[in-house]
Amino acid sequence: MLARGEFHRTSLDDGVEVWVTQMGSMMNMNTAFINRATGTVALVDPYDAKGWLSGLAAEGLTPTHILLTHTHRDHTVGVKRLVRSVPDLEVWGHEESVSSSLLGLVLFKKIELTHSWSHEAHTSVEWSSGGIELTVTHSPGHAPGHVTLHGHGIYHAGDLLFTAKSGRVDLPGGDSVTQWHSISHARGLLQTLPPEWRLIPGHRYEWIDGTTPDWVTIEQALAHNHALNATELEEFDALPFLRFDD
Numbered sequence: 001m002l003a004r005g006e007f008h009r010t011s012l013d014d015g016v017e018v019w020v021t022q023m024g025s026m027m028n029m030n031t032a033f034i035n036r037a038t039g040t041v042a043l044v045d046p047y048d049a050k051g052w053l054s055g056l057a058a059e060g061l062t063p064t065h066i067l068l069t070h071t072h073r074d075h076t077v078g079v080k081r082l083v084r085s086v087p088d089l090e091v092w093g094h095e096e097s098v099s100s101s102l103l104g105l106v107l108f109k110k111i112e113l114t115h116s117w118s119h120e121a122h123t124s125v126e127w128s129s130g131g132i133e134l135t136v137t138h139s140p141g142h143a144p145g146h147v148t149l150h151g152h153g154i155y156h157a158g159d160l161l162f163t164a165k166s167g168r169v170d171l172p173g174g175d176s177v178t179q180w181h182s183i184s185h186a187r188g189l190l191q192t193l194p195p196e197w198r199l200i201p202g203h204r205y206e207w208i209d210g211t212t213p214d215w216v217t218i219e220q221a222l223a224h225n226h227a228l229n230a231t232e233l234e235e236f237d238a239l240p241f242l243r244f245d246d
């Protein structure tokens with residue numbers, strides 16, 4: 001289990017490195033996709049800007065992109081400082097994640113995206129830069145404009161899915177039926193990915209055996225995640241964690 005701010009690093013045959021860490025009091029999970037040959041460093045939902053900047057600097061690296069699953073405050077804590085510290089840093093998110101109609105100002109952070117995705121719910125687009133190639137799937141329900149990102153052995157689920165559960169639906173802009181459709185779509189998508197890939201949850205919460213692993217494999221999630229296994233809307237909507245646990 002990762003200590004707060006500790007980086008787990010994997011080097012892949014395709015030249016991409018994946019760093020995973022957990023940061024903050026709610027055990028937010030962050031992923032970085034790194035290509036040293038091109039100097040590309042894409043951070044997903046960076047929490048602790050200082051931690052990321054110093055961890056990367058120790059390896060001679062600088063962030064080049066921020067990719068946001070959604071704009072809840074706990075997923076965007078590090079954005080402001082990173083933008084201040086790194087000129088030309090690109091900040092990506094779905095355009096619906098920063099809709100001006102969002103009322104939950106306590107919950108959502110006002111983020112200036114430099115680039116945005118605009119695809120329909122339950123569709124995907126490809127994102128690539130400097131040898132990093134990710135598929136971005138629009139998966140609303142927990143929050144408007146929520147996306148998941150997968151590639152290079154990782155499915156970064158944000159608050160769509162935790163290891164055993166899913167993100168809550170009772171916050172402003174959340175919707176249970178929409179979340180169920182997003183999870184149904186994710187089930188089909190996960191079934192097409194290599195079973196040994198890691199599902200990185202938005203938060204490191206309890207797994208089915210009471211432990212709190214940093215991630216589970218896609219195979220484990222498909223077999224045991226309660227939301228992924230609720231195939232009827234009624235069953236999904238009755239899950240006890242949808243309305244308080246996040």
Ligand SMILES: [Fe+2]
Pocket residue numbers: 070072075142143159167
């Ligand atoms: Fe969230």
